[in-house]
Every structure is written in structure tokens, then in C-alpha cells.
Amino acid sequence: MFRQDGNGKVSRVIRVGTRKSQLARIQTDSVAEKLKELYPDIHLEIGKKAAPLSCISCVCFRVDLVVHSLKDLPTTLPPGFTIGAVLKRENPHDAVVLHPSNAGKSLDTLPENSVIGTSSLRRAAQLKKRFPHLDFKDIRGNLNTRLKKLDEKNDFAAIILAAAGLRRMGWESRISQILEPEDCMYAVGQGALAVEVRARDADILEMVSILHDRDTVLRCIAERAFLRRLEGGCSVPVAVHTQVKDSQLYLTGAVYSLDGSNSLKETMQVSIASSEKVDEQVQRVGVTANKIPGAVQDEAEKLGIELADLLLSKGAKEILTVARQLNDAR
Ligand code: DPM
Numbered sequence: 001m002f003r004q005d006g007n008g009k010v011s012r013v014i015r016v017g018t019r020k021s022q023l024a025r026i027q028t029d030s031v032a033e034k035l036k037e038l039y040p041d042i043h044l045e046i047g048k049k050a051a052p053l054s055c056i057s058c059v060c061f062r063v064d065l066v067v068h069s070l071k072d073l074p075t076t077l078p079p080g081f082t083i084g085a086v087l088k089r090e091n092p093h094d095a096v097v098l099h100p101s102n103a104g105k106s107l108d109t110l111p112e113n114s115v116i117g118t119s120s121l122r123r124a125a126q127l128k129k130r131f132p133h134l135d136f137k138d139i140r141g142n143l144n145t146r147l148k149k150l151d152e153k154n155d156f157a158a159i160i161l162a163a164a165g166l167r168r169m170g171w172e173s174r175i176s177q178i179l180e181p182e183d184c185m186y187a188v189g190q191g192a193l194a195v196e197v198r199a200r201d202a203d204i205l206e207m208v209s210i211l212h213d214r215d216t217v218l219r220c221i222a223e224r225a226f227l228r229r230l231e232g233g234c235s236v237p238v239a240v241h242t243q244v245k246d247s248q249l250y251l252t253g254a255v256y257s258l259d260g261s262n263s264l265k266e267t268m269q270v271s272i273a274s275s276e277k278v279d280e281q282v283q284r285v286g287v288t289a290n291k292i293p294g295a296v297q298d299e300a301e302k303l304g305i306e307l308a309d310l311l312l313s314k315g316a317k318e319i320l321t322v323a324r325q326l327n328d329a330r
Pocket of ligand 1: 069070071072118119120121122123139160161162163164165187189190191192193235
């Protein structure tokens with residue numbers, strides 16, 4: 001679709017889908033702004049209609065791309081869709097947001113039986129083990145709702161949220177503590193934004209691919225391959241930590257029982273020294289990154305699979321099956 005302005009200048013119209021929440025709008029706007037800077041001649045139309053995952057097939061508002069938090073995207077996308085860009089990861093760690101009455105405290109120094117709000121099995125499992133004096137309760141709703149529930153009631157002493165989401169919302173000043181991997185490892189894909197497009201829209205795919213950040217893509221391919229091999233969805237107690245250093249990609253992955261008493265954690269690494277071989281159109285764990293050498297992406301994917309296989313050989317399947325059953329029965 002094209003659009004003509006008052007001076008007769010023609011520009012391509014790119015339709016961008018978004019969701020209602022403030023975080024979704026902020027994330028969509030930030031990617032739209034980047035695209036606008038890189039391609040001044042396009043006209044971006046940001047849809048008001050809600051566009052859930054892969055609603056880009058909806059005829060009602062046929063959008064060209066949708067911005068998501070990568071951690072909310074399944075490791076296998078519905079046929080016809082792909083992640084055309086994974087943007088440079090922000091702080092991937094979890095953060096503690098305290099009730100104002102607890103200012104100055106940390107998870108360590110909060111009183112016995114203080115209630116911590118999170119509905120993430122991954123966070124609860126790790127933190128229960130590490131901070132046994134604390135209680136954990138579900139807290140639901142979008143970020144605005146959660147912060148309101150924390151501040152305006154006395155139900156929670158603190159809540160745990162992703163640092164990246166807090167920063168995007170402009171609430172960085174509420175972060176009292178960033179959780180280090182020793183306390184709590186993050187979720188697969190956490191802190192990275194993803195642009196979902198139609199796999200066959202070659203023009204759009206090419207347009208957004210410039211947004212890819214190489215290190216983030218490789219880390220997230222490894223993390224997603226790990227999660228997929230474990231057959232974990234977005235709501236299993238699985239956590240990761242990745243690093244790129246001296247052309248090596250390091251992946252630490254772990255699985256937990258719901259109370260964290262039982263866990264498996266291992267680290268593996270692989271060389272990702274650059275190779276010149278250009279990639280064809282291949283999707284790996286839902287990601288298409290044509291400009292990043294395919295051989296290196298393959299290494300990242302293999303790393304995730306091999307680490308998962310190592311944990312599976314040590315009993316990861318049993319831990320996750322029990323966790324899933326107990327959680328479903330709650
Ligand atoms: C997923 C989880 C949560 C979100 C599970 C997990 C947290 C749910 C909760 C898969 N998606 O992390 O173990 O706290 O009850 C979500 C957030 C962001 C993306 C908010 C958050 C923003 C950060 C980002 C919800 N999805 O985790 O605080 O882009 O990574």
C-alpha cells in the first residue's frame with residue numbers, strides 16, 4: 001500500500017499491530033521510531049486494534065509487523081510467521097520493587113514471612129530456595145495494575161519484575177535491587193524485543209532485518225533452542241544466563257521444582273568466531289536472521305540443544321513434568 005502526501009510524494013505504508021497495554025505501546029513506538037529513522041520514506045501506521053500473537057493474519061486489520069517481548073513468543077511460531085528482528089537486549093535481569101514502607105530493605109533483610117508478589121514459577125522457584133524466610137504469592141495484571149496493587153494495598157512487601165520492562169515504562173527509579181544470577185537467573189529471551197512478520201513478506205523481512213543485534217540473536221537462539229528441546233513453554237520453571245565473550249557463547253541453563261528444592265544447572269560454551277558464509281532464508285527457533293552467518297547461528301542452536309540434552313540425561317524431564325502437574329493442580 002502506498003500513500004501520497006500534499007506534495008505528491010509517495011511513501012510506502014507499513015501497518016504496525018499493537019496491543020492495548022502501555023508497555024506494548026511503548027515497545028511498538030520505540031521500534032517504529034527506529035524504523036522511521038532508518039527509512040525516512042516509509043509511512044508507519046500504528047493500529048489501534050488489539051493484535052494478539054500472529055493476529056497479523058487477521059483480515060480485519062492486516063498488519064505487516066508486530067512488536068513483542070521476545071520472552072512472550074513461543075519457540076515455534078505458527079506456520080507462515082517468523083521473527084524478522086531481535087533488537088539489542090537491554091538488562092535481562094529481574095528486579096525487586098519494594099512497597100514504599102520497606103524503603104531501604106532488600107530481599108535478604110525483609111522481615112520473616114514478608115509476601116513477595118510474582119506469578120512466575122521460574123522466579124518463585126529460585127527465590128524460595130535462596131530466601132526461605134519469604135512467602136510468595138501470585139500477582140496478576142499488566143505492569144500498571146501490579147504496581148498499583150503493590151503501592152495502594154498492604155498485600156505485598158515487594159514484587160519481582162523484569163528490569164527491562166520497568167525501564168521501558170520509565171519506572172527505573174523504583175528498582176531497589178537487580179537480581180544477580182546467583183539469586184535468580186532470567187527467562188529465555190527476557191529483555192529483548194522481537195519483530196514478528198510474515199515469513200513470505202520478503203520486503204518487510206529485509207526492511208526489519210537491519211534491526212537485528214548479532215550477539216542478542218545468537219544468545220536468544222541458544223536460549224530458545226534450550227527451552228524448545230526441554231519442551232518448555234513460557235510458564236515452566238526454566239531459567240538461563242548467556243554471555244558473549246572473546247568469540248565464545250556461554251549458556252547456563254537450569255530447571256527447578258516448584259519450591260526450588262530440586263534443580264539441575266549446567267553451563268556449556270561454543271565458539272562463534274565470525275564466518276563469511278551468508279545464510280539462505282532459514283528459520284531457527286522462529287528467528288530469521290539472513291545477515292548473520294548461518295554456520296554461527298547453527299552453533300548457537302546446537303549449544304542450546306546439547307545443554308538441554310545434558311540436563312535431560314540428568315532427569316530434567318521428571319522435574320519439569322512434576323512441576324507442570326503440580327502447577328496445573330493448583
Ligand atoms: C513470561 C513470564 C512473565 C511474562 C514468565 C517469567 C512474568 C510473569 C509474572 C513468559 N512473560 O518471566 O518467568 O511476573 O507473573 C512479561 C514482562 C515482560 C515481557 C513483564 C515481566 C517485559 C520484559 C521483557 C510477562 N513479558 O517479566 O516483569 O521484555 O523481557
